[in-house]
Amino acid sequence: MREDLFLDPWRRLLDGLGVDPWPELVGSGFLDLLRPEAEGGAGLDLAGLFTLAFEVGRRPWTPRVLQTILARLADPEALDCPDAELVLVAGGKDPVVARALCAAIDAALMAGAIDTLQAVTLDYASTRRQFGREISKFQAIQHQIAVMAEEVMAARMAAEIAMAGPPLSVSAEAAAVAKMRCGEAAMVCAGIAHAVHGAIGVSAEHDLHHLTGALHRLRLAHGGEAYWARKLGAWALSRSDDAATLVRSL
Amino acid sequence: MLAPLVPAAIGPEDEALRAEVRAFLAERLAGVPGARRARTWMGFDADFSRDLAARGWVGLTLPVEFGGGGRSPFARFVLIEELLAAGAPVAAHWIAERQSAPLLLRYGTEAQRRDIVPRICRGEAFFCIGMSEPNSGSDLASVRTRAEQTATGWRLNGSKIWTTYGHKAHYMVALVRTSGGPDDRQAGLSQLLIDLKTPGVTARPIRDLAGDEHFSEVFFEDVDLPGDALIGQEGQGWSQTNAELAFERSGPERLYSSTVLIDEWMDFIRGRGGPTESEAELAGRMLARLATLRNMSLAVTGQLARGESPVVEASMVKDLGASFEQSIPALITDHLASVDGPVPAPLLATLDYLAGMSPTFSLRGGTREILRGIIARGLGLR
Numbered sequence: 051m052r053e054d055l056f057l058d059p060w061r062r063l064l065d066g067l068g069v070d071p072w073p074e075l076v077g078s079g080f081l082d083l084l085r086p087e088a089e090g091g092a093g094l095d096l097a098g099l100f101t102l103a104f105e106v107g108r109r110p111w112t113p114r115v116l117q118t119i120l121a122r123l124a125d126p127e128a129l130d131c132p133d134a135e136l137v138l139v140a141g142g143k144d145p146v147v148a149r150a151l152c153a154a155i156d157a158a159l160m161a162g163a164i165d166t167l168q169a170v171t172l173d174y175a176s177t178r179r180q181f182g183r184e185i186s187k188f189q190a191i192q193h194q195i196a197v198m199a200e201e202v203m204a205a206r207m208a209a210e211i212a213m214a215g216p217p218l219s220v221s222a223e224a225a226a227v228a229k230m231r232c233g234e235a236a237m238v239c240a241g242i243a244h245a246v247h248g249a250i251g252v253s254a255e256h257d258l259h260h261l262t263g264a265l266h267r268l269r270l271a272h273g274g275e276a277y278w279a280r281k282l283g284a285w286a287l288s289r290s291d292d293a294a295t296l297v298r299s300l
Numbered sequence: 301m302l303a304p305l306v307p308a309a310i311g312p313e314d315e316a317l318r319a320e321v322r323a324f325l326a327e328r329l330a331g332v333p334g335a336r337r338a339r340t341w342m343g344f345d346a347d348f349s350r351d352l353a354a355r356g357w358v359g360l361t362l363p364v365e366f367g368g369g370g371r372s373p374f375a376r377f378v379l380i381e382e383l384l385a386a387g388a389p390v391a392a393h394w395i396a397e398r399q400s401a402p403l404l405l406r407y408g409t410e411a412q413r414r415d416i417v418p419r420i421c422r423g424e425a426f427f428c429i430g431m432s433e434p435n436s437g438s439d440l441a442s443v444r445t446r447a448e449q450t451a452t453g454w455r456l457n458g459s460k461i462w463t464t465y466g467h468k469a470h471y472m473v474a475l476v477r478t479s480g481g482p483d484d485r486q487a488g489l490s491q492l493l494i495d496l497k498t499p500g501v502t503a504r505p506i507r508d509l510a511g512d513e514h515f516s517e518v519f520f521e522d523v524d525l526p527g528d529a530l531i532g533q534e535g536q537g538w539s540q541t542n543a544e545l546a547f548e549r550s551g552p553e554r555l556y557s558s559t560v561l562i563d564e565w566m567d568f569i570r571g572r573g574g575p576t577e578s579e580a581e582l583a584g585r586m587l588a589r590l591a592t593l594r595n596m597s598l599a600v601t602g603q604l605a606r607g608e609s610p611v612v613e614a615s616m617v618k619d620l621g622a623s624f625e626q627s628i629p630a631l632i633t634d635h636l637a638s639v640d641g642p643v644p645a646p647l648l649a650t651l652d653y654l655a656g657m658s659p660t661f662s663l664r665g666g667t668r669e670i671l672r673g674i675i676a677r678g679l680g681l682r
């Protein structure tokens with residue numbers, strides 16, 4: 051499996067990035083993962099990129115590597131790209147595909163970010179004590195974290211399914227499911243994480259706001275839940291299939 | 301933290317079953333109104349179950365030597381997904397094939413396996429679940445129905461309640477106390493196989509808020525059962541019941557209970573011309589959630605196919621699925637209440653039924669709170 055081959059070096063690279071990360075990132079070759087092998091890239095498809103994007107999502111302080119990887123499909127020299135959609139469209143790629151591709155990547159990043167959110171929330175709930183015991187012993191806290199775990203699983207599933215095939219053949223409908231579902235999960239999980247953390251979670255020093263802040267920005271980027279739900283619904287209602295058939299084709 | 305679900309896909313040989321099932325259902329369910337189809341696995345139709353069995357569609361995954369189809373869990377996923385989405389009346393055989401047959405194959409005597417399982421697969425032996433009692437709902441370990449050992453077997457006294465089709469099934473698998481007292485909790489509980497024709501058993505249907513009679517109260521007065529009525533081991537009833545509940549909770553039942561309503565609603569919107577933005581948005585939100593749940597349910601099926609026991613994951617999909625199914629009637633009511641002009645009566649009838657019954661979706665098979673407790677335990681919180 052190519053993706054497994056990449057995963058460990060990728061994690062090490064992300065965890066070791068310094069204050070000037072871009073020369074190191076360029077040198078690593080990872081920025082050209084999606085570009086064709088004939089042009090010096092790795093020719094990775096979206097399925098291969100999923101876990102790598104997820105890992106970036108788990109580290110929301112990482113520089114904009116995913117946007118840059120996508121932008122390089124149109125501009126091989128792109129660096130520190132704030133928004134790949136603009137670069138892809140300027141480079142002549144289909145605007146519908148460009149937006150869907152960016153949305154699918156946003157979804158993978160969100161799925162990763164809420165995975166970390168769950169880890170820090172579990173950890174905090176098991177260490178913070180009130181009324182003489184860990185707050186994780188209170189049923190109300192347990193049930194909130196159970197809901198969070200469900201959302202984490204749902205988000206990852208939605209994001210992973212959308213990441214299939216060559217990047218520029220991404221399915222707009224699958225991307226819609228991913229961005230919509232991950233956006234919903236992000237809202238639920240950010241709310242629960244902050245609730246469980248109490249006041250410490252809104253202090254500047256605490257890492258929590260990096261995660262929830264990233265989630266809020268990703269929700270806004272490249273169309274939010276309502277935007278993608280409308281696209282998906284318009285597609286569904288333009289066909290005559292039943293719901294079960296429609297979801298099977300997503 | 302839990303390991304992520306691994307996406308699973310249905311292979312072509314299992315997917316091939318779909319067209320056949322769809323064609324059969326299109327013919328058999330033609331003209332059945334949505335409100336009736338919305339009852340799906342609460343709808344009892346013995347003839348329908350036997351017709352499915354005649355096609356080999358009851359016990360699809362059970363071993364061939366016991367009358368089953370010997371197929372993979374994915375084949376069963378395809379079959380039951382179609383049955384549920386179409387709203388087929390599958391209640392008669394549902395419990396027997398989903399959980400009683402696997403239970404008997406695992407813990408039953410050779411005679412029970414040879415005699416009963418093939419009859420389940422032929423759609424001739426229907427089962428009910430005897431867990432809940434008037435004073436034992438979520439706190440199942442507090443059951444008081446009791447069996448005393450006799451010279452020839454067991455003598456049973458007590459009662460069960462909310463037993464789905466207890467008044468129509470042939471057999472019950474019951475969780476009862478066989479030793480110790482209420483303070484012993486899980487210890488001293490056993491599972492009994494009860495032939496419901498045995499003297500001393502009476503069943504009384506309980507009418508639900510929609511006027512249906514699916515669940516019932518079942519009474520046992522000095523019911524003499526043979527020695528081999530004991531399933532598995534004396535005192536092991538609790539862990540066996542939990543294994544049985546894992547079968548109950550792991551299927552796609554918790555996704556499709558409201559799809560009949562979604563389908564009728566989408567057809568109504570399509571008939572009115574192009575959808576408004578808010579109509580498209582509602583359709584999109586419902587479908588994105590359903591698509592994700594289906595992929596999660598498929599992943600759990602993949603775990604079953606690999607021989608794993610995805611108790612926690614199944615509880616997560618069930619809880620999320622039940623919340624999804626429950627949200628649909630309210631979302632659609634909200635939309636229909638904003639529409640100028642008439643809404644078709646059949647659509648309103650389906651909506652009425654599901655609005656009334658949807659609260660049960662997070663009760664049956666373990667309440668939302670019980671499931672979240674299982675998930676919290678899986679996360680190491682308790």
Ligand SMILES: Cc1cc2nc3c(=O)[nH]c(=O)nc-3n(C[C@H](O)[C@H](O)[C@H](O)COP(=O)(O)OP(=O)(O)OC[C@H]3O[C@@H](n4cnc5c(N)ncnc54)[C@H](O)[C@@H]3O)c2cc1C
Pocket residue numbers: 428429430431432433436437438439461462463464465515660663664665666667668669670
């Ligand atoms: C349509 C339908 C079909 C059914 N079919 C069957 C069947 O075939 N066989 C069978 O045996 N049973 C059946 N049941 C019963 C079902 O299993 C029970 O309803 C369920 O287990 C809950 O029990 P209860 O209704 O007594 O509610 P209770 O257990 O009294 O619960 C009431 C409320 O209290 C909450 N609660 C209870 N304990 C706790 C706790 N420890 N922490 C937090 N909250 C708690 C519950 O979550 C719930 O919200 C059926 C129920 C329905 C609705």
